[in-house]
Amino acid sequence: MKKRAVCILSGGMDSTLASYMAKDEGYDIIAVHFNYGQRTEKRELKAFRDICEDLQIKEKYEIDIPFFTQIGASALTDKSIDVPVDGLESGVPITYVPFRNGIFLSIATAIAEKESANALFIGVVEEDSSGYPDCTDDFIKSITNTINVGTKESTVLEIKTPLVHLMKDEIVLKALELNVPLNLTWSCYKEEEEACGVCDSCRLRLNGFKKANSEDKIPYKVK
Template sequence: MNNNLNKKAIVILSGGMDSTLSSYIAKTDGYELIAVHFNYGQRTQNKELKAFRDICKELNVVNKYEIDIPFFTQIGANALTDLNIDVPTNGLEDGVPITYVPFRNGIFLSIATAVAEKEGATAMYIGVVQEDSSGYPDCTDSFIGSISKAINEGTKEDTKIEIITPLVHLSKSQIVQKAIELSVPLELTWSCYKEEHEACGVCDSCRLRLNGFTQANSIDPIKYKEF
């Protein structure tokens, strides 16, 4: 861990449980954190931004970026940024769900790369979860490996960035257990796709989160409408 002292890492921090745990792991790994958050027209944008700011305060992150990406609402085609498409509440879908935002993580990582190159960061942490990702194609180990190669080919020769995915092979219950172990303030995080005041409890993200807490024999500290 000492070899990372004084080195910088970008943490892509949505304010959700996974990205928050990933950020805490980055801090535990000894990096100086630079937090990057994206407002992309998602239904819970205001709540996620508040979560980001609250978590940055807990982590004592001084250097942070709040980046607006308005075009996701323009292209639509997903339930998170297109208000004409309902967020599913009947359980996880087969295949790629309608909550998948086209190439979102690829775009996030590309923008974060520009920030990393500017800041001289050598690592980027992202909380993707392959086994529990609802079928999103941009949450896989294979995708991360491919985009990692691309960003290092497309940046300056002296820019060397490692994409670190500490949660990629964990289940939601393991994520909950790890978050508790690291004293992550889970009460500040937000996962719901639909609501900004009390979590709906029935969207895919809420179901995965609640199931993780149940399997970890723990109680989720955020408020739910249905529970």
Template sequence: MNKIKNKKAVCIMSGGMDSTLSAYMMKEQGFDIVAVHFNYDQRTQAKELECFNNICEALHVSEKYNLDIGFFKELGASALTDKNIEVPTSGVEAGIPVTYVPFRNGIFLSMAAAIAEKEGAEAISIGVVEEDSSGYPDCREEYIKSMQQSINLGTKDETNITIHMPLVHLKKSEIVKEALKLNVPLELTWSCYKNEEKACGVCDSCRLRLNGFKEAGIKDPIIYE
């Protein structure tokens, strides 16, 4: 008897709370997880990679890719990749934040699409959050949908990939609650833009995370300064 081939999802996973929950949601839907992580010389690269590997072990992924991208360091233009630009900690920043990495999600999705086509995966998941995020343009639902169309136009005729963005309209507090429902190991995730030992608690990402836990009435399990 021929074995039925399980459906696969390529999950872009940073080691953060949002992308981790997205991967767990795909697993809950019956997908075999192909985990993809990008090292792009971000400030907390070592910590994010450690978290990714630990989460993959907890999630029992079927395969994982750990990819290095030197391009973003050469490009600069973001506080995450250029150490000459300070990570804001005031909580007040008009317009697109300096922590925005130009077209990062577009590049990540393009590489994930190549992996999905190679792996025969029918889905890509990405943990973008539009309504309760830092205001990054590449986290918008409309943009992700346009990328799905472009990916399917630029791949083989038999390739049909759906990009899942299950958190796009959730608030951080809802993300925390959903993660708890699925027993996501939130203690293994990392959100801080600045530090790798103890989270700073004052960068935009830490503020969003802490506020989400506060609104959910749950204590954040990671250590802060």
């Protein structure tokens, strides 16, 4: 029986690489994307669809989660809060969306159970991330146990995080090795036409390409 994996695919560089790694491991992919009121929602959705087309994914879900804009508390979902552009903050940054990955993984688990999948892939990065508590190895281990306790006995899911201990330049190099079309991905927190180049996500991405001695081919306002 063919292995099946649900891949949480935002359209960003990390989740895209994780999805291509799932394909490289021989999984049939079920792609899941979340529209949660983020500033770059339309651009991320375009990236998701472009990547699904490149991967020839037939089974995909586009899930709307409107309540994140209701609770606010994050610069990604509340436009009254400015996205930081002065470098990485200490502690948990204002771009953290409360328990986002926990909610994403819960919904993805329901889909995986319905689809009889064996694994969930998520492109969390602990080593070189922005300090989000739901991107850590400890969190993934804990929620893996929880979802397997809270699902049918016949459902046995592994959460696979192939990028969790990689640095951004290693992610770029791995993506190039697997011929991942990074030009289709989108990472900017602020803009949808040209990446701003100054938000935390753009800074991490650009620094990764620089350290990997490679050129990022998406358009930037500032590079």
